[in-house]
Amino acid sequence: MSVRLDATDRKILAELQVDASQSLDEIAKKVGSSKTPVWNRIRKMREAGVIRQNTVLLDAEALGLEACFFVLIRTSEHEAEWQQRFLSTLRARPEVLEAHRLAGDIDYILKVRVANARAYDSFYQALISEVKIHNVTALLSMEELKATTVLPV
C-alpha cells in the first residue's frame, strides 16, 4: 500500500506540517518547483491517504484542559467481547486523545486530557465501571517538554 514519495513530495509534506496555510506559490518557491505541480502532488498525496487531515492545533491550557495523564492498564480479560467494549468506551470519550495496545506486561496505554484531577477521577470511575480492569497506574504530567505532530519525512 505504501506510496512512492520523492524528495520534492517530502519537502512539500515538511512545509505543510509546519504551516498548512501557506499558499501554493510560497510552498513551490521553497521546494524549488511551481504552483501546478505542487498542487498535483498534494492532491495525489491526499487521495493516497498520506495526507489525512487539515486541522488546527489548539492550546489545551487556554481551553481549561490543564491536566494530562498517561494511564497504564493491565487487564485479565482478553476476549473479543471485552476488547470491543473497551474500544467503544475509549472512542466515545473525547478526553482520551490516544490509546495503544501494547506488547509486554502492560496491556494498554492511554493519554487523557482533562480540566483537573477531579475530572480525571470521573473519567477513571466511569471507565472501571464500564469494563473490568485488573490494574491501573496513572502518570501525571507536570510539564510538557515537547509536543509535536510533525513527523520526520
Place this chain on the structure above:
Amino acid sequence: MSVRLDATDRKILAELQVDASQSLDEIAKKVGSSKTPVWNRIRKMREAGVIRQNTVLLDAEALGLEACFFVLIRTSEHEAEWQQRFLSTLRARPEVLEAHRLAGDIDYILKVRVANARAYDSFYQALISEVKIHNVTALLSMEELKATTVLPV
C-alpha cells in the same frame, strides 16, 4: 491568561479541528452565524494563542514510520545542567514526538516514532550516550486504537 470563549467560539473551534480547510461560509452556516463575525472570532483566537497552528496530519505508516514506543525514564540526576542537556537532546530529535516530565517515581515519558525496532535502538543508544539515565522501560505499541488531536471544547 485565559481567554473568554463563548458557545459560538467553541463551535468554530470544533469545526476547525475537524476540518480546517472549510470556507468561512461553511463554518458560519454550521455555527449559525455569518462570514464576518466568524472571521473576526478566528482572528482573535489566533492572536490570543488559542489557535496555535494550522497543520496537516500525515499517515505515519505510509511514510514508513511503523513503530511507536512509549519510553518510561527514571533518572538519578536532578540538576539544572542535566535537565538542560536532556531537554536539548529531546528537542533535537525529530523521532521524539512527545516528552513529559512526570510526578511520581517515573520521571519522564517519551513518545517516539521510528521506522522499526532497529531505529528505536539507535535512538536509545544515542540518548543514553548523551545523558546519564538510571532506568529505561520501553513500551512497544502493537496497535493504535485511537489517536486524535481534537480537544473537547
Place this chain on the structure above:
DNA sequence: ACTGAAACGCCACGCCT
C-alpha cells in the same frame, strides 16, 4: 511532468448600519 494563463471562488478588509 512542468509551464503559462485564464476563470472562478474566497478572503480580508473597509464602510456602513
Place this chain on the structure above:
DNA sequence: AGGCGTGGCGTTTCAGT
C-alpha cells in the same frame, strides 16, 4: 458588533510543450 460590497489573492483547471 453584524451585514454588505469589493479588490486582490489563491486555487483550480486546461491547453500547450
